Amino acid sequence: MKMSVEVEYALHCxxxxxxxxxxxxxxxxxxAEFQGVSESYLSKVFTKLGKAGITKSVPGVKGGYELxxx
Numbered sequence: 001m002k003m004s005v006e007v008e009y010a011l012h013c014x015x016x017x018x019x020x021x022x023x024x025x026x027x028x029x030x031x032a033e034f035q036g037v038s039e040s041y042l043s044k045v046f047t048k049l050g051k052a053g054i055t056k057s058v059p060g061v062k063g064g065y066e067l068x069x070x
Contacts, residue, residue, distance in 0.1 A: 009035055010045050014054070017067055025058045025066035 003011075013031050020026060028046065032039040046065055049055040056068045 006045055009037060009042065010049060013042070014067070017065065025064040027064040
């Protein structure tokens with residue numbers, strides 16, 4: 001099965017979020033560093049994940065993204 005690069009980045013980031021122990025959300029900057037891609041590109045990926053109901057954003061200075069469901 002062949003996946004697009006965007007889908008691959010999304011899956012890797014979702015697994016990163018799942019493995020978080022101390023907090024339930026992570027910033028886009030940390031995710032972009034983890035993946036080695038630009039923040040703007042990853043923001044577009046997470047916008048699509050949010051519209052699909054997979055993630056939701058946490059507002060605020062120390063906000064980020066978290067899974068929409070446990």
